[in-house]
Amino acid sequence: MAKQAQNYERYKSWTAESYEKQGIMTYLCRMPADRKILPVLSRIKDKSVLDVGLGTGDYTRLLIDDNRIVGVDQNPHLCRLNVKVHKGDATQLSTLVGGEKFDIVLSTWMTDYLNDEKLQSFFCEAKKVLKEDGQLLTTTIRPNGWGLVYLVLARYWRGTDKHACAKKRVADMLKNAGFNDIEILNLNSWLGIPWACLVIAK
Ligand SMILES: C[S@@+](CC[C@H](N)C(=O)[O-])C[C@H]1O[C@@H](n2cnc3c(N)ncnc32)[C@H](O)[C@@H]1O
Secondary structure, eight states, X not given: OHHHHHHHHGGGGOOHHHHHSOOHHIIIIIHHHHHHHHHHHHTOXXXXXXXXXXXXXXXXHHHTTTSEEEXXXXXXXXXXXXXXXXXXXXXXXXXXXXXXXXXXXXXXXXXXXXXXXXXXXXXXXXXXXXXXXXXXXXXXXXXXXXXXXHHHHIIIIIOOOOOOOOHHHHHHHHHHTTOOSEEEEEEEOTTSOEEEEEEEEO
């Protein structure tokens, strides 16, 4: 629990500017993954979107003109966009948003901060705050291949205790949370090696 808290607390001392300085993992992993994520985001228009763990709002920025966005983050000071950001945990969404319902719950590169128990809780809370036909869009890290390299580097280089989750386990957790229509797509690094997943669930 203490370690878990340390993970997102490392952002406490960061500013929006220092966060913008992206590291090598951004170039190796996130940029190639964006080739699959950005086309999905570009189709979102006229929706209410809850961006969970939005950070500086790199992805929110792409949606803000055509949609109504609300954020949740443990570190709301990172976001300089004109967006309401609730300070709090991804496992307490329904309490934080106070009964509001959304077309989309978006969460990019946040679930790796959650252990299995918290990930399940996040999925259940996402389901609670979604409208009946609402959609969860999130990323998860794979526990093998380049995903494992990512976890090891995060732990020994950055001192961050990140978590991965196998596709089958992610699907089971989503079903437990009440999602039925589940798509889990591989996100590859530049070498074409899968390291993460894009989860699209209704
Ligand atoms: C790697 S950043 C991702 C930011 C943004 N979504 C993006 O893709 O650029 C992770 C963000 O998730 C937030 N975060 C981590 N664990 C969280 C939790 N349990 N609840 C809410 N926010 C959390 C951190 O404060 C940070 O802003």
